[in-house]
Amino acid sequence: MSPIEATPPTLTDDLALALRLADAADDVAMRRFDAADLLVDTKPDRTHVTEADLATERAIRAILDAERPDDAVLGEEYGSSGDTARRWVIDPIDGTHNYMRGIPVWATLIALSVDGVPQVGVVSQPAIGRRWWAAAGHGAWTTTASGETRSIRVSSVDEIGASSISFQSIQQWDGVELVPALERLARAVWRDRAYGDALPYMWLAEGRLELVAEFDVKEYDLAAIAPIVREAGGRFTAFDGSDRVDAGSSFATNGVLHDDFLALLHGEDPR
Structure with missing residues (x-):
């Protein structure tokens, strides 16, 4: 060789x-x-x-x-x-x-x-003509449906009341007995929707959402998403706050509101 x-x-x-x-x-x-x-x-x-x-x-x-x-x-x-x-x-x-x-x-x-x-x-x-990618230390990027390549960055929204979130599926939250916490979160934010699968994480990385969270997920559901969110300036953890992608849950945010969202869901007062 x-x-x-x-x-x-x-x-x-x-x-x-x-x-x-x-x-x-x-x-x-x-x-x-x-x-x-x-x-x-x-x-x-x-x-x-x-x-x-x-x-x-x-x-x-x-x-x-x-x-x-x-x-x-x-x-x-x-x-x-x-x-x-x-x-x-x-x-x-x-x-x-x-x-x-x-x-x-x-x-x-x-x-x-x-x-x-x-x-x-x-x-x-x-099927929608979109792609996103990242490597540690190299930033996060996307190609649009028109073929344009551009860098992406999470939003700077710093108030829960002004945030837009995706919680994926209510059945997931019911499975871990967190529906009351989800309701509390939904009432606190500006807008909540369940967009589903990988796309809302990419919208988060583009600055269109401030939180995406889900449960009952595997490592292969999250491993490609984590570096894109992180390189776009966001935070990607499990629901317990650890950095693992094999913990069965995901908690991706714009970074600014990460701890506030976690506090709210755990029944604590945000800062």
Whole structure:
């Protein structure tokens, strides 16, 4: 092996690869989007999986096998392979239920974690012509439907009463017995909606929302999102305030209001 071949990839290299993985995923997923004969199955946990979920993850894994054979991979559909500090985390189609109903709000999520910390993230939503990405220390970026590339930044809203939030699904909050806390939050903010899946996190990173929170989520649901929110200047934690993306919950904010939102939900007085 030559010295060049032996050089470890930089985050810039990894981000470039992640964007190419997203290109391949977009191509595969869009071929079957809104197809009348889309094949849908039910997994053991009673969630749905489509032929596109499986094909998209296979396409991503094939490229990783060729270009990062020593890296570990965690994917929603095919589980874990490898055991190294560098691990790619993939959700081939986040929003499968939207995908199978022909609703264009779904995304491919691609992340690279190093020692358990997401360092690179790409969120690609080809059905609406949008993509977002980030790498630690390199800022957060998006391409618009018109093809413009621009940097993104969270909002500077510093009052709960002026904030707009997305709480995803009331069933999630009911499952952890936090509906009263959600009601308290909803009454305190300017606007609340349940937009769902990855898109509201991207709106948060663009400065359009101040909080996105959800429960009953997996690492592959969040790993690509965390670096984008953080590089856009926001904070991304679990509901318990830890920085983990594998704790089963998410709490993403513009940063300014993070502690105030947490205090309000935990029954404390915001500052």
